[in-house]
Amino acid sequence: xxxxxxxxxxxxxxxxxxxxxxxxxxxxxxxxxxxxxxxxxxxxxxxxxxxxxxxxxxxxxxxxxxxxxxxxxxxxxxxxxxxxxxxxxxxxxxxxxxxxxxxxxxxxxxxxxxxxxxxxxxxxxxxxxxxxxxxxxxxxxxxxxxxxxxxxxxxxxxxxxxxxxxxxxxxxxxxxxxxxxxxxxxxxxxxxxxxxxxxxxxxxxxxxxxxxxxxxxxxxxxxxxxxxxxxxxxxxxxxxxxxxx
Numbered sequence: 035x036x037x038x039x040x041x042x043x044x045x046x047x048x049x050x051x052x053x054x055x056x057x058x059x060x061x062x063x064x065x066x067x068x069x070x071x072x073x074x075x076x077x078x079x080x081x082x083x084x085x086x087x088x089x090x091x092x093x094x095x096x097x098x099x100x101x102x103x104x105x106x107x108x109x110x111x112x113x114x115x116x117x118x119x120x121x122x123x124x125x126x127x128x129x130x131x132x133x134x135x136x137x138x139x140x141x142x143x144x145x146x147x148x149x150x151x152x153x154x155x156x157x158x159x160x161x162x163x164x165x166x167x168x169x170x171x172x173x174x175x176x177x178x179x180x181x182x183x184x185x186x187x188x189x190x191x192x193x194x195x196x197x198x199x200x201x202x203x204x205x206x207x208x209x210x211x212x213x214x215x216x217x218x219x220x221x222x223x224x225x226x227x228x229x230x231x232x233x234x235x236x237x238x239x240x241x242x243x244x245x246x247x248x249x250x251x252x253x254x255x256x257x258x259x260x261x262x263x264x265x266x267x268x269x270x271x272x273x274x275x276x277x278x279x
Contacts, residue, residue, distance in 0.1 A: 049100035
């Protein structure tokens with residue numbers, strides 16, 4: 035889960051809260067303004083030309099279902115009152131914090147004095163990891179034996195749920211393999227083959243799924259090293275340059 039993805043998820047939460055507040059209030063809310071200190075989120079929401087990876091595309095769609103790009107404005111991090119909830123304040127500090135209870139002071143002023151968006155916001159870059167690449171790249175990725183794991187990783191941000199999804203896929207593949215073997219030998223398929231599709235996952239199945247995910251990540255991260263190891267055994271591996279994050 036990258037920082038831009040977390041910021042985008044927060045924007046989705048903002049639109050959901052806006053909808054809930056409008057439903058619960060007895061008074062009419064004629065307009066809403068959404069604030070974010072993430073320029074990435076603003077670029078994602080305002081994008082009209084490029085296609086995104088599934089995770090970002092789904093969340094941008096959810097945001098634009100409940101709001102318009104014009105409703106979203108930029109706020110500097112130093113003015114963002116939401117940071118009080120994530121920067122680690124004591125209870126006493128939070129109770130004494132007027133900005134948290136009343137909001138940023140500029141909201142009480144005329145709209146023309148509100149914070150302006152950065153002039154260097156720019157447009158989406160083709161090098162952004164969330165921008166889908168050309169058709170040729172997808173053709174290469176589609177041939178990967180573990181492509182279904184990559185697709186599942188794009189669609190979920192929960193480690194526990196990801197393991198269960200992969201476990202179900204592996205079970206289904208196993209059932210299809212057994213059915214194919216039975217069809218080749220003209221033997222009848224036992225009832226247990228169908229029952230195994232709907233029975234709860236076992237711990238061992240989830241563990242196997244976890245190993246498959248780890249193998250997939252290793253193949254993506256150490257592609258050159260694995261290629262060298264599978265080729266000439268005495269070939270010298272290049273030392274990978276690593277840094278800290």
